[in-house]
Amino acid sequence: MNEITSLERRPEGGPGPIRRTALHxxxxxxxxxxxxxxxxxxxxxxxxxxxxxxxxxxxxxxxxxxxxxxxxxxxxxxxxxxxxxKRFSAKDVKDMLTVLQALEELAGKLACDAASDTGIAEVRALHDEMVHRYRAGDRMQYYKLNQQIHTAIVQLSGNAALADMHGVLQTRLKRIRFIGHEGPEKWAAAVAEHEEMIAALEARDKAKLSEVLGRHLVNAWERVRDSV
The missing domain is CATH 1.10.10.10 (Winged helix-like DNA-binding domain superfamily/Winged helix DNA-binding domain)
Incomplete structure (x- = not known):
């Protein structure tokens, strides 16, 4: 691609004009x-x-x-x-979340065995920054860090096939996962589940991490089911 662009939002947050850079x-x-x-x-x-x-x-x-x-x-x-x-039906969303749940449960078990201490520390750093964004009310940056954490845990599993399948579903569910944080109660519940997630990873408690990741995605469906 020869013509590449980057974007700047207007101060009020809406889409604004974009200037040229080298980044498509x-x-x-x-x-x-x-x-x-x-x-x-x-x-x-x-x-x-x-x-x-x-x-x-x-x-x-x-x-x-x-x-x-x-x-x-x-x-x-x-x-x-x-x-x-793309418009996804409720069944589409439920089906994708069910598969994503199975993938993340497995990833949690594998990551507890395969992850280096450095890798776990990096996930902790992402989590701490995510919590900071939550407290600041920065929903989009919170969401992006949230997704990075899930991706990082899957990467720590060391299973490339699992990571590939997870990446496809996580991308398709981006809008759905974002609306799962609408409202203070839903958002706070998601953060609390992430706290459990990080604690289990740091303890290398594979059963607990797998359970929390699975529960997190079951609850994700409950948080979005009325919106799809």
């Missing part, structure tokens, strides 16, 4: 954030012309970014309609 990934990341936060709601048609004008980019990098998001499962390329933000 930033455009993809910005569009992904718009989907996660609901600025581009499920079922929304992505008009290249309108989006390009709104974001200040030409159609070429925008088209490539949309294709990339389609490969992640966040956008659907529909004949005669073009690109549309």
């Amino acid at each position: 990934d930033t455009l993809v990341s910005h569009l992904r954030d718009m989907i996660i936060e609901g600025d581009l709601a499920p079922g929304t048609r992505l008009h290249e012309g309108q989006l390009g004008e709104q974001l200040g980019v030409s159609r070429t990098p925008l088209r490539e970014a949309i294709k990339y998001l389609a490969s992640e499962g966040l956008v659907e390329l529909v004949p005669s309609r073009g690109a549309v933000v």
Whole structure:
């Protein structure tokens, strides 16, 4: 891709014009954030012309970014309609969370045996920063750190096949996982589960970590089921 872009939000948080840099990934990341936060709601048609004008980019990098998001499962390329933000049914979400639960339960067991002390310390650092973002009310940065923690635990398992499958599902569930933190009670409950998660990992208690990871995803479904 020859034309690459990055984005800047307007101070009030809405999508703003973007300036050129050498990073195509930033455009993809910005569009992904718009989907996660609901600025581009499920079922929304992505008009290249309108989006390009709104974001200040030409159609070429925008088209490539949309294709990339389609490969992640966040956008659907529909004949005669073009690109549309993917809408998942309640069954789709439940099915994906069920598989994600099984993967994370296994990852927790493996990580307790395979992880280095340094790797565990890195997850602790991510957790501490996530809690800081929670206390500051920074929901998007909290969410991103939350997802990094789950990915890091899976990576600590040392199982590349497991990590690949987990990555696919985690990407498709980004919007769903984000809305699971809507409301102070849901958000606080998720943080408390993460506290248990980190304690179990540091103790290398494979049974406890597996149980907490599984319960966390069961509860994730309960937190989002009325929203899908």
